[in-house]
Amino acid sequence: MTRNDMFTESTRKQTRPSRPRYLPPHLRHQNANAVFTDADTPELTRPRYNRFSLPQTALNSGGRGRGRGPSFTNRQKPNLDDEKFDELEVIDDTAEGTNETNFGAYEDIPVQASGENIPPPVQTFAEIDLGHVLKQNIKRCKFLKPTPIQRHAIPIVIAGRDLMACAQTGSGKTAAFCFPIICGVLKDRLLLSIPGGSQVACPLALILAPTRELSCQIHEEAKKFAYRTGVKIVVAYGGTPISQQFRNIEKGVDILVATPGRLVDMIERARVSLRMIKYLALDEADRMLDMGFEPQIRKIVEKMDMPPPGTRQTMLFSATFPDEIQKLASDFLSDYVFLAVGRVGSSTDLIVQRVEIVQDMDKRNHLLNLLHAQKYNGSRSKHPLTLVFVETKRGADELEHWLSRNGFPAIAIHGGKVQMERELALRSFKSGATPILVATDVASRGLDIPHVAHVINFDLPKNIDDYVHRIGRTGRAGNCGLATAFFSDKNLPLAKSLAELMRESNQEVPSWLNQYAENSSFSGGGWAKRVGGKFGGYDFRKGFPSGNENNYHSSTYNDTHPVPATGDYYAAASANAQTFLGSAGIYADPCTTSANADYLVGRNENLDGAGPREYAYSHGQVVASGWE
DNA sequence: AAAAAAT
Numbered sequence A: 001m002t003r004n005d006m007f008t009e010s011t012r013k014q015t016r017p018s019r020p021r022y023l024p025p026h027l028r029h030q031n032a033n034a035v036f037t038d039a040d041t042p043e044l045t046r047p048r049y050n051r052f053s054l055p056q057t058a059l060n061s062g063g064r065g066r067g068r069g070p071s072f073t074n075r076q077k078p079n080l081d082d083e084k085f086d087e088l089e090v091i092d093d094t095a096e097g098t099n100e101t102n103f104g105a106y107e108d109i110p111v112q113a114s115g116e117n118i119p120p121p122v123q124t125f126a127e128i129d130l131g132h133v134l135k136q137n138i139k140r141c142k143f144l145k146p147t148p149i150q151r152h153a154i155p156i157v158i159a160g161r162d163l164m165a166c167a168q169t170g171s172g173k174t175a176a177f178c179f180p181i182i183c184g185v186l187k188d189r190l191l192l193s194i195p196g197g198s199q200v201a202c203p204l205a206l207i208l209a210p211t212r213e214l215s216c217q218i219h220e221e222a223k224k225f226a227y228r229t230g231v232k233i234v235v236a237y238g239g240t241p242i243s244q245q246f247r248n249i250e251k252g253v254d255i256l257v258a259t260p261g262r263l264v265d266m267i268e269r270a271r272v273s274l275r276m277i278k279y280l281a282l283d284e285a286d287r288m289l290d291m292g293f294e295p296q297i298r299k300i301v302e303k304m305d306m307p308p309p310g311t312r313q314t315m316l317f318s319a320t321f322p323d324e325i326q327k328l329a330s331d332f333l334s335d336y337v338f339l340a341v342g343r344v345g346s347s348t349d350l351i352v353q354r355v356e357i358v359q360d361m362d363k364r365n366h367l368l369n370l371l372h373a374q375k376y377n378g379s380r381s382k383h384p385l386t387l388v389f390v391e392t393k394r395g396a397d398e399l400e401h402w403l404s405r406n407g408f409p410a411i412a413i414h415g416g417k418v419q420m421e422r423e424l425a426l427r428s429f430k431s432g433a434t435p436i437l438v439a440t441d442v443a444s445r446g447l448d449i450p451h452v453a454h455v456i457n458f459d460l461p462k463n464i465d466d467y468v469h470r471i472g473r474t475g476r477a478g479n480c481g482l483a484t485a486f487f488s489d490k491n492l493p494l495a496k497s498l499a500e501l502m503r504e505s506n507q508e509v510p511s512w513l514n515q516y517a518e519n520s521s522f523s524g525g526g527w528a529k530r531v532g533g534k535f536g537g538y539d540f541r542k543g544f545p546s547g548n549e550n551n552y553h554s555s556t557y558n559d560t561h562p563v564p565a566t567g568d569y570y571a572a573a574s575a576n577a578q579t580f581l582g583s584a585g586i587y588a589d590p591c592t593t594s595a596n597a598d599y600l601v602g603r604n605e606n607l608d609g610a611g612p613r614e615y616a617y618s619h620g621q622v623v624a625s626g627w628e
Numbered sequence B: 001a002a003a004a005a006a007t
Helices: A009-014 A051-057 A083-087 A132-140 A148-159 A173-191 A212-226 A242-250 A262-267 A296-301 A323-332 A360-375 A393-405 A418-428 A464-471 A489-504 A511-519 A576-585
Strands: A112-115 A163-166 A203-207 A233-236 A255-258 A279-280 A313-318 A338-343 A351-357 A385-389 A410-413 A436-439 A453-459 A481-487 A598-607 A613-618 A623-628
Touching: A009 A296, A009 A385, A083 A242, A112 A148, A112 A242, A132 A313, A148 A313, A148 A338, A173 A203, A173 A212, A173 A255, A173 A279, A173 A313, A173 A385, A203 A212, A212 A233, A212 A255, A212 A418, A233 A262, A242 A262, A242 A464, A255 A262, A262 A296, A296 A323, A313 A323, A351 A489, A360 A385, A360 A393, A360 A453, A360 A481, A393 A410, A393 A436, A410 A418, A418 A436, A453 A464, A464 A489, A481 A489, A489 A511
Parallel strands: A163 A313, A163 A338, A203 A255, A203 A279, A233 A255, A279 A313, A351 A481, A385 A436, A385 A453, A410 A436, A453 A481
Antiparallel strands: A112 A338, A598 A613, A613 A623
């Protein structure tokens, strides 16, 4: 089946080229700090291309294959005179396996930068002093022009600055941090005498990722970028024997790519030391700093032997950067630049988002209908790759079996499977052998799976940021994709933020969803309020983009005790009170009480029928909720 | 309440 068949008539309507050029709200009256958009790009170098004509073009391109853009491409033909290189699998996150990618879709994307003395962006790779070998590799990787994140981030990192960047995985961000790291490692190795033959490995750079599969993916890419530089890159993650990974490390390691648990293990066994770290990169940083991960990351970054901020370079990347995560992250950074790149292939026009009301008991049948429609809608050879997200591991297994029993070859991936099964599932999906992958959030972030045509949120996530990451698995590298969500009663808390997100990305919002959103007292998906509009985030050092006078962010963000002595607070003395407030980006001291409460944590109320929860209020509005 | 990440 072609992409063409997957889109409904209403979809076509939305993607008319006549739509006005979208400008993110906070760029409309822009003056503060540096803002670069393509308006800064000289007219001659700008492509004759309008981002908003892309979906239309792509949709009508059925005869020419899947959603490709117009005739131009930023890709060269592969350089075939280098056989060994070509043996390496090319899976950089800006590629889609084909040699043609809609890089034109990147050109029109605004980039916002804030911070002190921001190094200016470049327009070409030639302007950056990366050295001869790296330039060769850039050519081999068929990168002709840097993507927006690369144009901005690479000069910042080369200049020695710390960086917090909001950018989608499909935007070329892996290369954005790998090239300057490899370049820096090459220079540092000349200056430093690395002890040889030592039992303990001392990498110069550390790249951390939240899942094993993602660390593998980054490793594969980084190896390609470092080809023939002599820079040694090793990956370390759990679920697989540690002995082989030790052997890899013993051969020397300049750049270590790792998941947190296995890294801590190796450090505690004194096989790895972080004392030589000059570069630290956290991929999917918002996940790395969420409640479950933060202590481990803090341990690695602050309590082992890693040099402190200011003596190393730290880079944080994520598609979304909630305010409270930025606060945590600023502990790791020194005088950093904040970059926000407008989303590509995530919640932009390239992904058509649909929401349907489906109650839990009807979900299976509804899914089957969708899959049937997909199957008989012109598909002759292959079923399009469909990624189905569910809430639980058990739910994933059950749905896998149920789909298989009903004639749809499906395979599940979740953290309850052993690593071999996980990798098998991913391979089987990628190859098309099992064109339906049922996944938990293990697959929601960072993974680059080419040609995912359809993401189905069988169970919607609690958090709008997770939704953004999940649908970002389709519409990669400038191609278009479809995302369908099953919205049930349980998802009421998400109504408002989902409607907002869809509106921002020029999607048709069903009237019932707007109705739910209006009636909802929830300010932002239950856990955390999203700010930043079209961007994945907004530099929290500037405060809220829209005038919320009642916030404590801009003035106190780096204060270890940010609660003002005379603040009007009330926090219930429940164990989770602080957590809830923290999740909403609000700091509260549970000992501080006041009759004039700005923030109040109520216990065990059942506001939406989804079960009793705790709620945090500000002036009568729910600002956070969660289970006790 | 769930998921991920070490054994």
